[in-house]
Amino acid sequence: QKEVEQDPGPLSVPEGAIVSLNCTYSNSAFQYFMWYRQYSRKGPELLMYTYSSGNKEDGRFTAQVDKSSKYISLFIRDSQPSDSATYLCAMSEGNTGFQKLVFGTGTRLLVSP
Amino acid sequence: NAGVTQTPKFRILKIGQSMTLQCTQDMNHNYMYWYRQDPGMGLKLIYYSVGAGITDKGEVPNGYNVSRSTTEDFPLRLELAAPSQTSVYFCASSYSRGVREGDGYTFGSGTRLTVV
Numbered sequence: 001q002k003e004v005e006q007d008p009g010p011l012s013v014p015e016g017a018i019v020s021l022n023c024t025y026s027n028s029a030f031q032y033f034m035w036y037r038q039y040s041r042k043g044p045e046l047l048m049y050t051y052s053s054g055n056k057e058d059g060r061f062t063a064q065v066d067k068s069s070k071y072i073s074l075f076i077r078d079s080q081p082s083d084s085a086t087y088l089c090a091m092s093e094g095n096t097g098f099q100k101l102v103f104g105t106g107t108r109l110l111v112s113p
Numbered sequence: 114n115a116g117v118t119q120t121p122k123f124r125i126l127k128i129g130q131s132m133t134l135q136c137t138q139d140m141n142h143n144y145m146y147w148y149r150q151d152p153g154m155g156l157k158l159i160y161y162s163v164g165a166g167i168t169d170k171g172e173v174p175n176g177y178n179v180s181r182s183t184t185e186d187f188p189l190r191l192e193l194a195a196p197s198q199t200s201v202y203f204c205a206s207s208y209s210r211g212v213r214e215g216d217g218y219t220f221g222s223g224t225r226l227t228v229v
Contacts, residue, residue: 043220
């Protein structure tokens, strides 16, 4: 069993739809949770960061963490064609140790005009 | 600022050949990292460095070597290329070893390597 599981997709939605991207994990010690966006042939860029449980909102993006279920989500409201990318979740047990960051395999999102 | 620059962008190697993937950052970051990204496998850490002259192994270091003689540069060396090293390689840097937002973790655009 992988430490972090993520559906590879692709997930195809029409412009304006609400998108839900998810990751599950098995390590209950994870405390720091991140979402990265990766455009084709580019490096990942940090999109959202959450510490422990709860929600965080930034514009059209909302990140949720449910530690009891070991489940994290990224919601995108009013999705745009420019949101078409691969979304990677990543998580870590502690703050001091980026070398221990564990990435999901990524979900490819396609938003059609 | 250029951020993290990787060269070359693409390369085809024959089995047994060697090459160096270059990585340079202009943000004065102390921490630098090399990852490989394979389909269905996610990003895997190969090597990392916490400063000039200091390097350490990540999750998948076999078949690779690194050096860090300056703050700016962190080259990755493949000595005897094998088909299993066909992948997309990403270099990254950060100004701290933390994982919080604001810690300036920045990726390069990657090098696509094919070993035939």
